[in-house]
Amino acid sequence: xxxxxxxxxxxxxxxxxxxxxxxxxxxxxxxxxxxxxxxxxxxxxxxxxxxxxxxxxxxxxxxxxxxxxxxxxxxxxxxxxxxxxxxxxxxxxxxxxxxxxxxxxxxxxxxxxxxxxxxxxxxxxxxxxxxxxxxxxxxxxxxxxxxxxxxxxxxxxxxxxxxxxxxxxxxxxxxxxxxxxxxxxxxxxxxxxxxxxxxxxxxxxxxxxxxxxxxxxxxxxxxxxxxxxxxxxxxxxxxxxxxxxxxxxxxxxxxxxxxxxxxxxxxxxxxxxxxxxxxxxxxxxxxxxxxxxxxxxxxxxxxxxxxxxxxxxxxxxxxxxxxxxxxxxxxxxxxxxxxxxxxxxxxxxxxxxxxxxxxxxxxxxxxxxxxxxxxxxxxxxxxxxxxxxxxxxxxxxxxxxxxxxxxxxxxxxxxxxxxxxxxxxxxxxxxxxxxxxxxxxxxxxx
Amino acid sequence: xxxxxxxxxxxxxxxxxxxxxxxxxxxxxxxxxxxxxxxxxxxxxxxxxxxxxxxxxxxxxxxxxxxxxxxxxxxxxxxxxxxxxxxxxxxxxxxxxxxxxxxxxxxxxxxxxxxxxxxxxxxxxxxxxxxxxxxxxxxxxxxxxxxxxxxxxxxxxxxxxxxxxxxxxxxxxxxxxxxxxxxxxxxxxxxxxxxxxxxxxxxxxxxxxxxxxxxxxxxxxxxxxxxxxxxxxxxxxxxxxxxxxxxxxxxxxxxxxxxxxxxxxxxxxxxxxxxxxxxxxxxxxxxxxxxxxxxxxxxxxxxxxxxxxxxxxxxxxxxxxxxxxxxxxxxxxxxxxxxxxxxxxxxxxxxxxxxxxxxxxxxxxxxxxxxxxxxxxxxxxxxxxxxxxxxxxxxxxxxxxxxxxxxxxxxxxxxxxxxxxxxxxxxxxxxxxxxxxxxxxxxxxxxxxxxxxxxxxxxxxxxxxxxxxxxxxxxxxxxxxxxxxxxxxxxxxxxxxxxxxxxxxxxxxxxxxxxxxxxxxxxxxxxxxxxxxxxx
Numbered sequence: 001x002x003x004x005x006x007x008x009x010x011x012x013x014x015x016x017x018x019x020x021x022x023x024x025x026x027x028x029x030x031x032x033x034x035x036x037x038x039x040x041x042x043x044x045x046x047x048x049x050x051x052x053x054x055x056x057x058x059x060x061x062x063x064x065x066x067x068x069x070x071x072x073x074x075x076x077x078x079x080x081x082x083x084x085x086x087x088x089x090x091x092x093x094x095x096x097x098x099x100x101x102x103x104x105x106x107x108x109x110x111x112x113x114x115x116x117x118x119x120x121x122x123x124x125x126x127x128x129x130x131x132x133x134x135x136x137x138x139x140x141x142x143x144x145x146x147x148x149x150x151x152x153x154x155x156x157x158x159x160x161x162x163x164x165x166x167x168x169x170x171x172x173x174x175x176x177x178x179x180x181x182x183x184x185x186x187x188x189x190x191x192x193x194x195x196x197x198x199x200x201x202x203x204x205x206x207x208x209x210x211x212x213x214x215x216x217x218x219x220x221x222x223x224x225x226x227x228x229x230x231x232x233x234x235x236x237x238x239x240x241x242x243x244x245x246x247x248x249x250x251x252x253x254x255x256x257x258x259x260x261x262x263x264x265x266x267x268x269x270x271x272x273x274x275x276x277x278x279x280x281x282x283x284x285x286x287x288x289x290x291x292x293x294x295x296x297x298x299x300x301x302x303x304x305x306x307x308x309x310x311x312x313x314x315x316x317x318x319x320x321x322x323x324x325x326x327x328x329x330x331x332x333x334x335x336x337x338x339x340x341x342x343x344x345x346x347x348x349x350x351x352x353x354x355x356x357x358x359x360x361x362x363x364x365x366x367x368x369x370x371x372x373x374x375x376x377x378x379x380x381x382x383x384x385x386x387x388x389x390x391x392x393x394x395x396x397x398x399x400x401x402x403x404x405x406x407x408x409x410x411x412x413x414x415x416x417x418x419x420x421x422x423x424x425x426x427x428x429x430x431x432x433x434x435x436x437x438x439x440x441x442x443x444x445x446x
Numbered sequence: 447x448x449x450x451x452x453x454x455x456x457x458x459x460x461x462x463x464x465x466x467x468x469x470x471x472x473x474x475x476x477x478x479x480x481x482x483x484x485x486x487x488x489x490x491x492x493x494x495x496x497x498x499x500x501x502x503x504x505x506x507x508x509x510x511x512x513x514x515x516x517x518x519x520x521x522x523x524x525x526x527x528x529x530x531x532x533x534x535x536x537x538x539x540x541x542x543x544x545x546x547x548x549x550x551x552x553x554x555x556x557x558x559x560x561x562x563x564x565x566x567x568x569x570x571x572x573x574x575x576x577x578x579x580x581x582x583x584x585x586x587x588x589x590x591x592x593x594x595x596x597x598x599x600x601x602x603x604x605x606x607x608x609x610x611x612x613x614x615x616x617x618x619x620x621x622x623x624x625x626x627x628x629x630x631x632x633x634x635x636x637x638x639x640x641x642x643x644x645x646x647x648x649x650x651x652x653x654x655x656x657x658x659x660x661x662x663x664x665x666x667x668x669x670x671x672x673x674x675x676x677x678x679x680x681x682x683x684x685x686x687x688x689x690x691x692x693x694x695x696x697x698x699x700x701x702x703x704x705x706x707x708x709x710x711x712x713x714x715x716x717x718x719x720x721x722x723x724x725x726x727x728x729x730x731x732x733x734x735x736x737x738x739x740x741x742x743x744x745x746x747x748x749x750x751x752x753x754x755x756x757x758x759x760x761x762x763x764x765x766x767x768x769x770x771x772x773x774x775x776x777x778x779x780x781x782x783x784x785x786x787x788x789x790x791x792x793x794x795x796x797x798x799x800x801x802x803x804x805x806x807x808x809x810x811x812x813x814x815x816x817x818x819x820x821x822x823x824x825x826x827x828x829x830x831x832x833x834x835x836x837x838x839x840x841x842x843x844x845x846x847x848x849x850x851x852x853x854x855x856x857x858x859x860x861x862x863x864x865x866x867x868x869x870x871x872x873x874x875x876x877x878x879x880x881x882x883x884x885x886x887x888x889x890x891x892x893x894x895x896x897x898x899x900x901x902x903x904x905x906x907x908x909x910x911x912x913x914x915x916x917x918x919x920x921x922x923x924x925x926x927x928x929x930x931x932x933x934x935x936x937x938x939x940x941x942x943x944x945x946x947x948x949x950x951x952x953x954x955x956x957x958x959x960x961x962x963x964x965x966x967x968x969x970x971x972x973x974x975x976x977x978x979x980x981x982x
Contacts, residue, residue, distance in 0.1 A: 026503050026504045026505050027503065027504060028501055028503035028504075029454050029499045029500055029501060029502045029503070030499075030500035030501060031501075049453075049454065049455045049456070050453055050455075050504050051452075051453040051455070052452055052453060052504070053504075079500055079501055113500070115500070116545075117545035117546055117547045118545065118546050118700075118732065118734045118735045118736075119544055119545055119546075119734075120535055120538060120539045120543075120544055120545065120546050121527070121695070121700050121703040121704070121730045121732055122527050122535040122536045122538075122539050122703075122707070122730075123539045123543075123544035123545075124700050124701060124703065124704035125704060126701070126704045126705050126708045147701065148701070238544070267780070268780050268786055268790055269790075270789065270790050271789065271828060276773065276776050276777060276780055276790050277737070277773075277777050279697075279733070279770070279773055280697075280733060280734075280737055280777065283697075283732075283733030283734045284733075284734045287699070287700055287732060287733055287734035289701075290701060290704075292544045293704070294539075294544075297539065297543045297544040298543070298544050317670075317828075317829030317830060319828065319829075322670075322671070322828055322829050323828075325671035325672065326671045326826055327699065327733060329699065329701060330672075350856050351672070351856055353672050355702075356701065356705075358941055359705075378858060379858070382856070382858065386857075389910070390909075390910060390913070390914075393910055393911060393913075394911075394912070394913035398913045398915065399913065399914075399915075400915060403914075
């Protein structure tokens with residue numbers, strides 16, 4: 001055990017974001033280091049690997065301008081921690097947790113390691129409290145509940161940010177005013193996208209905390225920003241009893257950063273060059289959603305995660321959406337085809353899914369007829385979609401009257417139920433819209 | 447044995463130490479993290495750590511235990527929930543709160559608890575290792591205690607005992623205990639293996655009827671995400687006709703486990719009417735818990751399963767999912783800088799998997815009873831592509847293959863088992879049993895069901911070109927019958943009373959559909975219009 005900070009000037013190599021330092025006395029895994037460049041810039045880094053007295057360091061921030069002779073490395077004997085306090089609400093930070101809103105740093109009530117600790121599975125409460133997003137395709141057919149992690153699978157050019165913003169607005173309206181907090185994590189966003197989200201947060205006068213990494217900022221910080229965000233979320237939820245909605249966008253940039261760093265470390269690449277541990281790494285983020293079952297051990301708050309994933313080449317089997325889908329409790333899939341038809345939100349309900357829906361709907365949660373309506377809408381829409389393929393071959397005229405009715409239903413379902421523009425619908429309005437649609441096509445409500 | 451940490455790289459640590467054996471368990475650092483020796487060199491050992499290595503420093507002490515990674519076996523395992531290293535999660539929560547913050551050793555077995563021991567052997571009798579000494583009542587189960595020694599019994603307890611004291615002694619002075627430790631990577635012994643012949647009824651129509659599985663068999667269920675692997679695993683865990691269920695959540699979601707516990711605590715075993723948790727052991731290493739412990743979790747689970755098998759029980763091990771185990775091996779292998787095989791998986795993947803699958807089976811135990819260990823394992827192929835190495839390696843050893851189909855899942859056809867691609871190698875051995883127990887027509891009905899599904903597929907292709915109107919009436923009727931089979935028979939909603947279908951119900955349901963079909967066909971022949979026929 002060392003008590004003091006140690007300073008070394010024994011850097012032996014610099015490779016991208018990685019430094020090799022020699023002759024280090026008793027370093028620790030994950031220890032935070034400060035690197036001082038010759039032009040007196042200071043940046044943080046973390047111990048990645050130790051071989052005897054040689055230490056491999058990963059630098060957060062820009063390594064340009066570092067040299068071997070004059071740069072020095074300070075070992076701090078502590079691990080990466082996030083500063084926490086109720087004063088964090090309303091603040092904006094960069095990916096290294098430094099305020100960028102021109103206000104001074106707050107005084108922390110406590111510090112907690114950013115990677116967090118895994119929640120004991122026996123301490124988890126079953127998520128079953130309905131969150132109203134205001135969108136029929138989600139509330140009605142793919143219901144979101146508190147403590148769930150539900151990603152939005154989007155394609156380049158689709159309005160995922162408008163959808164995420166819409167969900168934020170409505171959840172904030174419906175949530176208990178002083179208990180509802182948004183953590184917004186921007187990962188490699190363009191300034192244009194970021195300012196859109198920021199204007200929403202400010203316009204809504206929402207309680208929020210933001211960690212922002214813009215596209216031209218250090219890649220390493222893309223890995224840190226979501227972890228800072230989630231550490232804050234866990235603190236507010238499980239110590240202060242608040243309901244947290246964590247929006248992380250765009251996880252595709254996160255995964256690309258992970259691949260970039262992994263390659264720099266000369267690790268063995270897996271599918272499409274992404275590291276073999278990407279599943280575990282993504283899980284260490286997504287699995288931080290949840291609730292605690294026993295108030296003896298923590299507060300009654302919740303962490304709900306809404307990541308946005310842009311599917312490269314619109315391909316749902318690409319490693320990023322694929323691994324995300326294996327970890328998260330469902331997915332909201334956006335469709336280019338619906339978008340081109342002018343439908344907003346362009347949610348394709350067939351591949352979309354909410355795994356935690358079953359317990360979050362029905363009497364006491366939404367409405368007692370919710371499950372029945374959802375099943376019928378789904379069933380008939382799936383049938384209509386199936387028939388569209390047939391229609392392409394034999395033409396509408398060659399089909400039975402029943403089948404034509406089903407095709408019309410599928411069209412109406414998309415135009416009227418899924419499509420709603422920016423007009424919010426309450427859960428009652430959503431379910432009534434569903435009933436009306438079924439009635440109009442005289443589909444039985446058995 | 448003691449040594450010092452020399453190098454740390456992710457979850458692997460090199461230590462300066464001698465006297466260790468391969469796969470010995472060691473405690474590493476001031477935090478006493480559990481590790482396992484995976485490589486030995488002169489005066490150096492490479493240790494795989496089962497916990498988070500953050501904060502670990504060079505020069506910290508390492509202590510050898512002189513034993514490999516073991517689990518503790520004895521009464522009190524049922525209805526408990528353990529992590530991959532067999533730490534009891536409920537007691538861990540009471541100890542350190544809702545988050546698992548570090549290495550802390552809590553034994554799986556509560557040594558202070560009092561149990562009632564009923565001896566079945568008497569003083570002065572000769573006993574051999576592996577023979578039954580007596581039993582402890584563990585819930586509704588007779589928890590048989592096997593002798594760990596051979597010799598003449600000097601004394602034996604009759605009455606209350608705790609597990610930290612001996613329950614007897616043999617004449618050479620060795621003590622007999624009610625619990626013991628067993629290395630997880632070593633299969634437990636048995637007298638001989640028997641071939642599977644009895645069915646394992648799952649209550650899932652599609653499985654029991656089309657792809658029946660055997661007690662002692664191995665089943666894999668690969669499927670992309672959203673195909674309902676977990677729901678199907680859980681349904682089987684709820685309704686399977688076995689004595690004991692060991693469920694492994696290997697690298698999967700935490701919320702799922704909360705759901706499972708919630709469900710299981712409120713449900714009863716349909717075969718005995720007792721609480722479902724009473725027959726269940728959970729081993730849970732969620733995706734965010736340490737990777738190396740995830741690798742160990744399936745071994746921890748299978749060893750406990752074998753322990754109950756040795757008492758003559760029928761045990762079912764379910765793991766969700768084996769792919770996460772394989773990925774954990776891959777991460778470990780790459781941190782050891784081993785030469786990678788296909789897609790980065792270690793080249794020993796197939797042989798390790800085969801070794802694991804072989805721990806299933808029907809056996810005659812050392813005490814002469816017959817017990818079985820069956821496995822139902824899900825696989826999560828990346829991108830839903832079944833040509834990947836884990837699915838392929840499993841296919842070589844598994845006795846049944848239930849392919850979960852994404853397109854069925856999108857149509858909300860659950861369980862999404864593809865009836866053309868799936869197979870069960872046990873069908874031949876088991877069908878006679880169903881014919882005898884349930885219905886003499888079982889096999890006939892099954893062939894007919896298959897044939898209709900097959901013909902529908904062919905007709906569907908024609909219909910895509912000429913339209914359904916262009917088909918002959920007889921063919922349209924067949925399509926209707928097939929649709930009934932799919933929607934009413936093969937589909938089974940896991941959230942309603944239909945979630946469990948005993949074999950009698952299964953067979954009567956399919957027979958009803960055929961009855962309708964035969965009647966309708968008859969009417970058609972008599973010249974009744976098809977629309978009339980279908981209306982009834």
